[in-house]
Amino acid sequence: MSEAVEYDVVVLGGGPAGENIVDRTRAAGLSTALVESELVGGECSYWACVPSKALLRPALARADARRVPGLAGAVQGPLDTAAVLAHRNYWTGDWKDQGQIDWIDSIGAHVYRGHGRLYGVRKVAVTSPEGEHHILSARHAVVVATGTRAVIPDLPGIAGARPWTSREATSAQEAPGRLLIVGGSVVAAEMATAWQALGSQVTVLARGSGLLPRMEPFAGELVADALREAGAVVRTGVSVEAVVRDGSTGPVSVVLEGGETLEGDELLMATGRAPRTEDIGLDTVGLPAGRWIDVDDTCRVPGHDWLYAVGDVNHRVLLTHQGKYQARIAGAVIAARAAGTPLDTAPWGAHTPTADTRALPQAVFTDPEAAAVGLTLAEAERAGHRVRAVDYDMSKVSGAGLYADGYTGRARMIVDLDREVLLGVTFVGPGAAEMIHAATIAVAGEVPIQRLWHAVPSFPTISEVWLRLLETYRG
Template structure:
């Protein structure tokens, strides 16, 4: 650690040590550059402690039990409730008990220096660090500063909201017990995943949504997930908005008022209503940018108009997903190293080899509900709005031989969106038990722009759910 009041110099300074910042530092170090990482919370970031890892630890036993209950000879063995304490204990293990020793050790193992404290830009290539004890010192970057501060949950400004102490995704993934009654506001990924988890763990869940569930996927994805949640015992209400929230006493119930005049009483209310960039107190004004705003970047994640400032991951608003942020980090790290070493792309003479093209054309996502929903690329509506001449090809997943073997009463659906002019796939969506593991094949097809004629020769193994690829292609060919 640098002494108070002193200045240290590195090739690259990274603000934010989540998965994105860690990967930028790793790529810089792999290229022989020195790197410092500044973090005000836990090394490992949102994904490790309050998002991907704990949420999936909560959901895995829920989905495994649901799958087992559909298998003849096994369903009677899993009729009972989940062992909530065992599930939460496993969640705690996956979140490393909210301690970051292992993550710190990894960063140190690659030769990156870890600086605990709040990092702020103070000018070009300059970062001030305020340590936990209040001391301040400066880090200068010879080549690049990478802003990797991520995003935070947005809680709407409603009457009574402050005193109601609502949950955000952080509280929903780290709660120590299941609330008796839980209201979830928002039908996006966080809303449906947490509704699925806590309903199975013993809460009586009410899900409130303005329109449909999973609005960024094909409409049938949200419809199938809503149907399953209802069958599991959750109350799904669409077409409603929350107008106020009240918790008269600190330990008492919370009342949620709706725009149709209805009131719902619950023990906790979770708002899963969007994300905002963590750029409010970052010193962006010192380099001509707007505090609190998303940061616009080019395809190498470099801030336009600068040669030294990068914004990587959620903070640039290109694709708010951990795996996309890590992908961007690999691109940005390579671009920083190439510029630092004066190595333009040999094929173009520019920096075009270091471009995060998948952020526009091939973003994969899995929603770990029961059933799972998985998609990559454009939906039919998005492709049509973009001006493509397209055709949607649908198939009932239940008709595939592997689905019947996977589970009795298997329900699911698949869609591929075909560009009719180029005969390639622009998007693919699967909904059904176990479909998350189908998604990478779709991602390869979309990202690689594999022609339909070549996909015909990618033979799926029998009897697997992947045979749906054959059925989709047969349907397209007629």
């Protein structure tokens, strides 16, 4: 191996979280190296958020158009699936990352392509695809941002069944005739929405009692109802016991508990995520391999004052935007510590990702969209808050009815009765994905209910649901 090359900061993993660390540490004038074994841009850019939204947007736009008198007649036919897939390919850069590399170059950071592993304290070893080795040493910080990979349960027959994960589901170049989806969370719900609209006959097999289990129960119910109305089969409370696939191109079957067998052309296993920490040298610094990396409230690993973990891999939140948020904050932390300036780690301070626990937003691009921020009713009650859940049927909002004939949606806000602020908000309905940011500002801003009365929704928008929620709370 060559001499160690020294940087202020070395980042392992070039997804959105890693890229934001690079951005912030470079802005602070710290020399920074980024190590990436696949594509700079990460899962989000190539096999998750971006291609999934490119597949979903046409489905949602068609659903919206079908609810508009005077336009509905024109959009009863199928989507042009080839055009949608080609557009999705465009958005992934055909799975090439030159644009991201150019950006990294432009801010003066250095990219090492290859597999990176911790190599003792403050050191990272990189093995390039060509077999070259580099040792990088970090004056101030090594940041692990290696993210997650899909987990496929070890079912009988699964090995030979070549199941899809989120990667194949977002990058497939044609619509399967029949798509079986095992799982009930966001990946399952979104990919069911997309592929059913793109021509597949989708069957969703969820083990839990409903879809979208991290959200208020009505979110999964409304999404399941709509998937069924779109022609998909949605079954909850079912357990897949085995998978069967004969040959290389034939159909695939799943065997349910009880023996029922369902056949499809492809099988998507949307069954969770695991940290990509198996082979990144954690053992060389005394940390267990293959596990989530615990961090403190500055995203630093306790006991290792030079080691940070941001994004999925620290298991605080498995969402791109929140990994970026952590990275912005951890980048500022690293820069402050390097400069010897004090940190503000009080709640909502500049150096701690308070929103991870208190104002976490998520948007699910199903039809209807489901979006939420902060705590659900159950979470708030478990946390010991004295709360009231305030519900409103969004179809009764004039702006909703004018937006879509037969608008279906529901809103809930969780009021902290002691402080009269919002702990959480959920919107389910067309348009919810963009509507949730208002709630994110209200929750993160801890804007008192009394002041929210002065935040007047424009008439006639769907956002007038805010007024209805306040009126319902007032009683």
